[in-house]
Amino acid sequence: MAVVAGADFGTLSVRVTLLDSERGRLGTASAEYPLHRRREDPDFATQSHDDQMQALAKAVRSVLQQTATRPEDVVALSLDTTGSSVIPVDAALQPLDEYMLWCDHRAHEEARQITELAHATGLEAIEWCGGVYSHEWGFAKLLYWLRHNPEKRARFATALEHCDMVAATLIGITDPQQVPRSICAMGHKWMWNPRWGGLPPQQFLSQLDPLFDGIRDKLTGLYRTSDAVAGHLSERWANQLGLPAGIPIPVGAFDAHWDAIGAGCREGDVVNVVGTSTCIIAMSRETRLVPGVCGVVPGSVHPAFTGIEAGLSATGDIFEAIARRASTDVRTLSEGLSAYNPGQTGLLRLSWDNGDRTVLVNPELGGITIGWNLLHTAKDELFAAIEGTAFHTRIILERMAEHGVPVHRVINAGGIPQNNTVLNQVYANVLGKPVLVPDGVPTSLGSGIFALVAARAFDTIEAAQEKMCLPFKIYQPEPSATALYEQLFALYRRVYFAFGSRNSEPAPMGDILATLRRTAAQARAAQPTN
Secondary structure, three states, X not given: OOEEEEEEEOOOEEEEEEEEOOOEEEEEEEEEOOOEEXXXXXXXXXXXXXXXXXXXXXXXXXXXXXXXOOHHXXXXXXXXXXXXXXXXXXXXXXXXXXXXXXXXXXXXXXXXXXXXXHHHHOOHHHHHHOOOOOOOOHHHHHHHHHHHOHHHHHHXXXXXXXXXXXXXXXXXXXXXXXXXXXXXXHHHHOOOEHHHOEXXXXXXXXXXXXXXXXXXXXXXXXXXXXXOEEEEOOHXXXXXXXXXXXXXXXXXXXXXXXXXXXXXXXXXXXXXXXXXXXXXXXXEOOOXXXXXXXOEEEOOOOOOOEEEEEEEOOOHHHHXXXXXXXXXXXXXXXXXXXXXXXXXXXXXXXXXXXXXXOOOOEOXXXXXXXXXXXXXXXXXXXXXXXXXHHHHHHHHHHHHXXXXXXXXXXXXXXXXXXXXXXXXXXXXXXXXXXXXXEOOOOOXXXXXXXXXXXXXXXXXXXXXXXXXXXXXXXXXXXXXXXXHHHHHHHHHHHHXXXXXXXXXXXXXXXXXXXXXXXXXXXXXXOOOOO
């Protein structure tokens, strides 16, 4: 028997789960930390490293007390975090500023310049991250920070991803060259890949901006997959957390990637981690380029496979915004949605309220809803938004399948599917496949699985998954709904590429509104009468 702690750092809180190698989940506790926003700059989003570490200590102590677990029984600690969340540090690994969080979108110009120069110089790396470098990712954020903080440049030693900074802090590392760096984080957000010897060439980075002179050397470290131990818990942080000093800490990763492992992901599965946004995670034995997909990285999800990441820039955030504009909340607005038939609203809604992460990779897009009439309600829009996120997910899964990524099972993980049966059924109907949903909360299970492997309680990730992962609720596609959604998806696909592609050929769309009206009338006629 072995007890381990798995920590999951989200946007607003950290959750810590204790897992027993025999009994499974013992308990979970969470602690919040503030998200710093600015009304005058909606792209600004930062967080304090100290706030997060204090919250981690609080959550660990809370779960130990809640479960009556003896601290000395905990034999490993692992962590996953948001990303790309970037923190600049000095030569002693002390923060020079707050994390620029994954949802900090200030680096638009830097991302555009990286993309343009990469294509102009034939940089192979740009093709492996979808053809467009995102303002959400590491190099763009670091360049923005260097340009806007001239008074701090002299003290800048390196920049770390969230997961690597937390691990280094817990271990007590103070030398940037000794920091274990997550291949998951650096591969998906910093263009690291063994195909071209790691990071992009220094010549490219210096040509981008002289502020990047020497930056490749500053981003050195021990690049590792998550089956490697990053180090061991220091005395200082053992005292802070109430855990034994010296327990192993594996190399960390992004939350969505380990959420996929915690949800039971195996080769041939696609996991939709549906929360404020959606991360779509798959893994394959082969490493193949998938155009428009934001990351294809060997060893990133599971050390033995190539990890593929895609996603929607907003999902739950869209639902929240619709409810907020109606002066209510999503739970209240969702009441009665189970009675809706596919397509009955006559609305076609694209999920671009926060731009397009995949497959267009275009941050300049905005939300579009087609088919409004004078009687439509916020509830109608919410249902259309659920359908729209399902359609967008299908666009992505079809792109993966076209380029050799197997899609046999679809798993809906993350917080929203646990509480939204309507969403799960719509996804099954739109995708035309059974949708599996963990029967319970899988958050931080993936982190715990890697801790169990680090503690040698299990020999493989698969063995730990077999014991720890939850059973599934299964939502089967309904034939009549699937047939109707085939028609609507054809409309969605046309609108998606016509409005979203900068250089698309004009597509005839004069029939779309009429088709939506016809479909809505048929769906309403099919409803049972009281």
